[in-house]
Amino acid sequence: MFCFQCSESMKGTGCTVQGICGKEPEVADLQDLLIWILKGISLWGVKAQEMGVKDSETGLYVAEGLFTTITNVDFDPESLGKKIDRALNVRRRIERIFKEAYRKEKGKEFSEPMPEACTWESSRGVESYKAKGAQVGVLDTQDEDIRSLRELLTYGLKGIAAYTDHAYILKHSDNSILDFLQEALASCLNDSLTAEDYVALVLKAGEYAVKAMALLDEANTGSYGNPEITSVYTGTYEGPGILVSGHDLLDLEELLKQTEGKGINIYTHGEMLPANGYPGLKKFSHLRGNFGTSWYNQQKEFEEFKGPILMTTNCIQRPRESYKDKIFTTGLVGWPEVSHIPNRVDGKEKDFTPIIEKALEIGDIGARPGKKIVVGLAHDQLSKVSDKIIDAVKTGAIKKFVVMGGCDGHAKKRQYYTDLAERLPKDMVILTAGCAKYRYNMLDLGDIGGIPRVVDAGQCNDSYSLVVTALKLKEAFGLEDINDLPIEYDIAWYEQKAVAVLLALLYMGVKGIRLGPVLPAFISPNVLKVLVENFDIKPIRTVEEDLSEIVG
Structure with a gap:
C-alpha cells in the first residue's frame, strides 16, 4: 500500500x-x-x-x-x-x-x-x-x-x-x-x-x-433553520443515552424522532456539536448537549460514555473491545464486525431500532458534570450584529480576525493552536469551523463588546460561513482585495475536506495562509513552489514567530 x-x-x-x-x-x-x-x-x-x-x-x-x-x-x-x-x-x-x-x-x-x-x-x-x-x-x-x-x-x-x-x-x-x-x-x-x-x-x-x-x-x-446562538452543556444526565458522532444531521434528526418519549437522552460528539444550534434539532427536548471532544479522542471518550454510539460519517477509529458491541455505523461508514444501520429504502427513514434497544438494555449511563460552550455563530447570526462588528473594527476594539478553522488530530504539534489562541491579544477574534475548535473552545477567552472571541460557525461542513463573513466584511469596508481585510489565516488540516476548504480560499484569492501542523506530503517541491509564489502559502512555525507576524 x-x-x-x-x-x-x-x-x-x-x-x-x-x-x-x-x-x-x-x-x-x-x-x-x-x-x-x-x-x-x-x-x-x-x-x-x-x-x-x-x-x-x-x-x-x-x-x-x-x-x-x-x-x-x-x-x-x-x-x-x-x-x-x-x-x-x-x-x-x-x-x-x-x-x-x-x-x-x-x-x-x-x-x-x-x-x-x-x-x-x-x-x-x-x-x-x-x-x-x-x-x-x-x-x-x-x-x-x-x-x-x-x-x-x-x-x-x-x-x-x-x-x-x-x-x-x-x-x-x-x-x-x-x-x-x-x-x-x-x-x-x-x-x-x-x-x-x-x-x-x-x-x-x-x-x-x-x-x-x-x-x-x-x-x-x-x-433545520439558521443556527441560533446556543449554550451547550458538555456533561451527561442520569438515564439512558446515545452518543452521535460524525457529521450527518438527517441521521440525528431521525434518531431524535425515533427516541422521542422513550426516556433516552441524545448527546452529540465531535463534529456533531453544532447540531445543538439548529432550531429544527434543538426543539427536541431530549437532545441534551455534547459529550467529549475531537474525533481523535474517541477511543477514550467512547469507552467513558456508558451508552451506545452512532457513527454517521467519517472520523471512526478502530473500536476498542470494551465498546465494540455498542458502537453502530451507518451511511458510508464501515468497520469489520461492527453493527451497521442500513440506508434508507424507498424514501423511508432509517430504522434505528437496534441502537435504541441497546440504549434501553444498558440503562442509566449516570450523570457527569460539564461546562457550557457557545455554538451557532454562523453567517446569519453574525449578519444580525454586523454593524456592531464593523464599528468595533473601525474603533479599534477589534484589531484583527484570525481564522483558525479546519481539523484536529493526534500530533503534539497541534498544541500550537491552543497556545496561539491563549496568547492572542484580547482585541483579536478567532473565527473557526471544524473540529480544530476543540483545541481552544473550552478556554475562557471572553468577548469584545458582547462579541465572543471564539466565533464558532459550526462543522468543517460549515466553512462556507467563514467565506460569507469575509466577503461581507470586504463589502462593508469597500475593499477590492480580500487580502486587505484585517484577517489572518492559520488553518489546521488533517484530511480531504480541509483540502477542499483550502482550494476554496485559493480560488477566492486569499494569500498568506499558514498551514499546519505540517505541509501535505502529496505536495511535491515544484508544486509547493507554485503555491508559494502565487499564494504565499507557508507552514506554521513557532507560536512566538507567528504571533509576532499576526500582531505586526
Whole structure:
C-alpha cells in the first residue's frame, strides 16, 4: 500500500505498511481500485455529457464513491467489495448509455480506444479487486509533479463530494457540481495534460468547493433553520443515552424522532456539536448537549460514555473491545464486525431500532458534570450584529480576525493552536469551523463588546460561513482585495475536506495562509513552489514567530 492523503502520513512521506488511521493494506488496495474505477466511470460520464445526456445518477455515485475513500470512513473489505461491484455496474450502465447516444447521433458504433479504467472487468470478487488495486494506486503516475497535482485535485474532489453528498441527502442538488467531479476525475486518465492544465483544474476545484459548501449551507438551513446562538452543556444526565458522532444531521434528526418519549437522552460528539444550534434539532427536548471532544479522542471518550454510539460519517477509529458491541455505523461508514444501520429504502427513514434497544438494555449511563460552550455563530447570526462588528473594527476594539478553522488530530504539534489562541491579544477574534475548535473552545477567552472571541460557525461542513463573513466584511469596508481585510489565516488540516476548504480560499484569492501542523506530503517541491509564489502559502512555525507576524 501507499497512502499520503492525510496530515499524519508516516514519516511525512506516506504509509506503506498500515495506515496511521488503522487502514490495512487490503483496504487501501480496495480504495485505490474504487478510485480508479470512478475515473473510468467519469470518463464515460463526460463523453455522455458531450452527447447531451443528463444523468445525475452516475454523478451521484461518483460523489458517494469519493466520499467512501476519505480518511476514517470505510475500513471494511466486505463493504468496499460491494461498492466496487456497484461501481462496475454503474460504469457498464453509463458506457451503454453513451454508446447508444453516440450511435444515434453519429450513425455508427463507437470504436475509439479507451483507458483500462474504462474497460477492466473481473468476476473473481474481492481477492481480484485487491490484486488489481495494488497495481493502480497513487504511485502509478510516474511524474512526481503530475502525481502531486493529480492527488491535490483528487483530494479536493473528495472534500467537494462529501459536502455535495450531505446536501443531496437533504434533497438539495446542483448537477453542475456532479458534472465537474466527473470532468476532473476523468482528467486524471489523460496523460497529455500538462502541469499548467492541472493547476487550472485545481483552482477550478476551489470554485466548485465554494459552490458545494454554499449548497450544503442551503440544505442545512433550509431543513433545520439558521443556527441560533446556543449554550451547550458538555456533561451527561442520569438515564439512558446515545452518543452521535460524525457529521450527518438527517441521521440525528431521525434518531431524535425515533427516541422521542422513550426516556433516552441524545448527546452529540465531535463534529456533531453544532447540531445543538439548529432550531429544527434543538426543539427536541431530549437532545441534551455534547459529550467529549475531537474525533481523535474517541477511543477514550467512547469507552467513558456508558451508552451506545452512532457513527454517521467519517472520523471512526478502530473500536476498542470494551465498546465494540455498542458502537453502530451507518451511511458510508464501515468497520469489520461492527453493527451497521442500513440506508434508507424507498424514501423511508432509517430504522434505528437496534441502537435504541441497546440504549434501553444498558440503562442509566449516570450523570457527569460539564461546562457550557457557545455554538451557532454562523453567517446569519453574525449578519444580525454586523454593524456592531464593523464599528468595533473601525474603533479599534477589534484589531484583527484570525481564522483558525479546519481539523484536529493526534500530533503534539497541534498544541500550537491552543497556545496561539491563549496568547492572542484580547482585541483579536478567532473565527473557526471544524473540529480544530476543540483545541481552544473550552478556554475562557471572553468577548469584545458582547462579541465572543471564539466565533464558532459550526462543522468543517460549515466553512462556507467563514467565506460569507469575509466577503461581507470586504463589502462593508469597500475593499477590492480580500487580502486587505484585517484577517489572518492559520488553518489546521488533517484530511480531504480541509483540502477542499483550502482550494476554496485559493480560488477566492486569499494569500498568506499558514498551514499546519505540517505541509501535505502529496505536495511535491515544484508544486509547493507554485503555491508559494502565487499564494504565499507557508507552514506554521513557532507560536512566538507567528504571533509576532499576526500582531505586526
